[in-house]
Amino acid sequence: MQINHDTKGALDSVVDLLNTGPQDLAELRSFVTRHGITGVVLRERDVVAVRSIRERFGQVFDAASTGEAAGLINELVAEAGTTPQLSAHDGYDWHVHYFAPGASVAENLAADGAMALAFLLVAGERDRLRRCHAPDCGHAFVDLSRNRSRRYCDGRTCGNRLHVAAYRARRRGAEAEGAGAEAEGSGAAV
Numbered sequence: 001m002q003i004n005h006d007t008k009g010a011l012d013s014v015v016d017l018l019n020t021g022p023q024d025l026a027e028l029r030s031f032v033t034r035h036g037i038t039g040v041v042l043r044e045r046d047v048v049a050v051r052s053i054r055e056r057f058g059q060v061f062d063a064a065s066t067g068e069a070a071g072l073i074n075e076l077v078a079e080a081g082t083t084p085q086l087s088a089h090d091g092y093d094w095h096v097h098y099f100a101p102g103a104s105v106a107e108n109l110a111a112d113g114a115m116a117l118a119f120l121l122v123a124g125e126r127d128r129l130r131r132c133h134a135p136d137c138g139h140a141f142v143d144l145s146r147n148r149s150r151r152y153c154d155g156r157t158c159g160n161r162l163h164v165a166a167y168r169a170r171r172r173g174a175e176a177e178g179a180g181a182e183a184e185g186s187g188a189a190v
Contacts, residue, residue, distance in 0.1 A: 003119070003144075006095045009035065010116035011142045013109060017054050018061065018140040019153070022047060032105060040105040049106035053113075060117055061129045061140050069129075070121055076114035080107045134158035 003011070013035045022028040028047050032040065040046075056076055063069035083100035099111040120128055120142075132139045132153040139153035152158040 003116075004095055005092055006097070006112070007116045007119055008144075010112040011120075013037075014057050014113040014116065015140050015142060017050070017109065017113075018058055021054050022050060028105070037105060037108060039101070040103070040108060042105060046105050049104065050109065053106050053110050056110075057113060057117075058140070060114075061131065066121060066126050069117075069126055073114045073118050073121065076110045077118070080111035080114065082111045082115070132158050 016031065016035065020027075020031065022031045025042060025044055025047055028042055028050060031050075032042065053076070056072060060069050060072045060076075063072060077098075080098075080103070081100060082098045084096050084098050085101075086094050087097045088094045097112065098115045099108040103111065117129070120126060128143045128148060130141055130143050130150070132141065133151040134153075137153060137158050139158075141150070141153045143150040
């Protein structure tokens with residue numbers, strides 16, 4: 001699946017928002033800086049608005065059907081008051097931004113993030129929206145691997161932890177089996 005840099009950036013923002021969720025103005029500033037969101041003035045009330053958008057993105061990831069996800073995305077886009085505009089900046093060719101000039105950070109995230117999610121749905125790729133399979137994690141991620149085989153998030157090295165644990169369990173099992181066979185073999189020789 002090919003996606004442009006803005007769609008990839010919007011998907012990354014959605015995933016980061018779901019997995020970190022800014023709890024105060026300082027964390028929101030850090031999030032905005034990390035994702036290169038410009039042209040927004042941050043206020044305390046934005047923290048609450050962004051948390052609400054975060055919850056709604058979570059509902060899209062956890063939707064039981066594509067129809068349910070589409071309905072949630074449509075609501076986000078409508079409420080964000082999207083104003084698609086062509087833009088060329090930072091060395092990138094022409095592309096579309098979906099938020100209106102002067103939009104709040106929550107409107108910006110809702111418009112761009114929801115449109116990026118909409119592109120996945122339209123392409124029949126909703127199954128790429130996933131939650132980490134590690135039992136103690138549940139972080140969101142977008143599986144952009146060619147064969148859609150990714151099962152774990154990036155941020156917490158969940159896949160590595162589980163693979164190492166499985167390897168160690170197999171080793172313990174093999175060692176116990178070897179020790180049992182050795183004990184059985186020594187008891188048979190009289």
